[in-house]
Amino acid sequence: MSHQVTVQPSGRQFAVESDETLLDAALRQGLTMPYGCKDGACGACKGKVLCGEVDHGKAQPHALSDTEKAAGLTLFCCATAQTDVSIECKQIRSASDIPVKTLPSRIEKFERLAPDVMEIHLRLPASERLQFLAGQYIDILLKDGKKRSFSLANAPHDDAVLQLHVRHVPGGVFTDQVFSTMKQKDILRFNGPHGGFFLREESDKPIILLAGGTGFAPIKAIVEHALAEGCTRPMTIYWGARAKQDLYQHALPESWAAAHAHVGYVPVLSEPQATDAWTGRTGLVHQAVLDDHADLSGFEVYACGSPAMIDAARADFLARGLPEDAFFADAFTFSTN
Structure with a gap:
């Protein structure tokens, strides 16, 4: 009952x-x-x-x-x-409402999503939970005092296990370990949540979600959160990658679009391989948005990817009428130090 x-x-x-x-x-x-x-x-x-x-x-x-x-x-x-x-x-409506914590976690599972993308599942101690907003990130704390930032790929209602999408950066201190020596049940300490990249739920504007590579992780969290709360604002996901294998969870946004009339999905490949037999969109992912929308003044945009993608999208979208305060971004940077 x-x-x-x-x-x-x-x-x-x-x-x-x-x-x-x-x-x-x-x-x-x-x-x-x-x-x-x-x-x-x-x-x-x-x-x-x-x-x-x-x-x-x-x-x-x-x-x-x-x-x-x-x-x-x-x-x-x-x-x-x-x-x-x-x-x-x-x-809770803003990141400032949520306490930032430093917590240990145990690696519960690795899942290879693409040749260079690993999904890590982190389980917290039984007495702890991390509250966060969909789209936020955590800092993995390394033994030398350095840290690496990764967006949470799961929505807040699904918080028993935290999901990270980690792309291998050759020579990267942390990602080399993820793809070689790190193993199940290892302990990782992290600090979080951090960031202002999360869905503004008070708005009723249609949403464009722009992802480059593993920038799909926080976009995934935002969409899953929006669907869980019954949000019916129109949402279109533009996911850009080099080749088809880099759209490492391609079937997931396809399933969202198939199940929900207000959700659209536009995958875009910049360098499709002959073996991909790709018949979809090609080129730069933010250009696909421009090709589809002559006027962005009535939209909100949530963009996550490389700094170059974010900078280009911001400049070109604002030139198409997008209000500056309607562009929310999280730029991924990679370090080998």
Whole structure:
């Protein structure tokens, strides 16, 4: 049996099943509420039940006292709805609302997505969760004090395991290890989340999502988040790569476009190989956007890729009428030091 939850003061509503917590149901449906451990221990998700009945679940006494329960407070990571409920909770709308943490993680799995692209799955300690906005990144902390930045490829509601898309940079201190000596169950420390590259949910403008290479990672997270929260704004994904093998998760945006009328997908290859038998778009990926849109004044653009791609897209899109404050970008830089 499901119940309806109304969140105040935003007025947002979502459904919660009898066997899931209020927090899990909210995250599953794309609502960003504050949380920390997701285990009833830290109190970060504490909020008030304005009306209705909840079961407090496994909330630990030091995080939620009997006095607080009597005052109508609960931990949303543990509470399950017994009736329709109304709760008071601030929804996260900006990166500044989320604490930055330094955490250990264990490599759970490697998956080779392309000859030079590896997906790393990182599992956090059982008592920890990383709250983030779709599109943000983390800094992997290396033993010599240096760091490497990678966007999170998973959406916030799917946070049990963090996904990174790592392209091999020959001679790169970190990526050489990823593709040679690093192994399952190794420990990686990171700091995050970071960055202002995330979906502005208060807008109703159609969205152009521009990705170059592994710049697809945060675009993937943004799209999966938008679909989870039921966003119906028109979204078109332009993904540029050299050859077909570099569109390493080509079937995924194809499936989004096939399943959702408001989602489009335009893959673009700059150097297709003869063996690709490519009949799609070719050239520079940002040029494909220009070819499709004479006027960008009514759009928002989210672009992630090389600095050269970002700079060219910004200049050319603004010349087509895109407002400067409607261009959001994350430029990838690579270091071998």
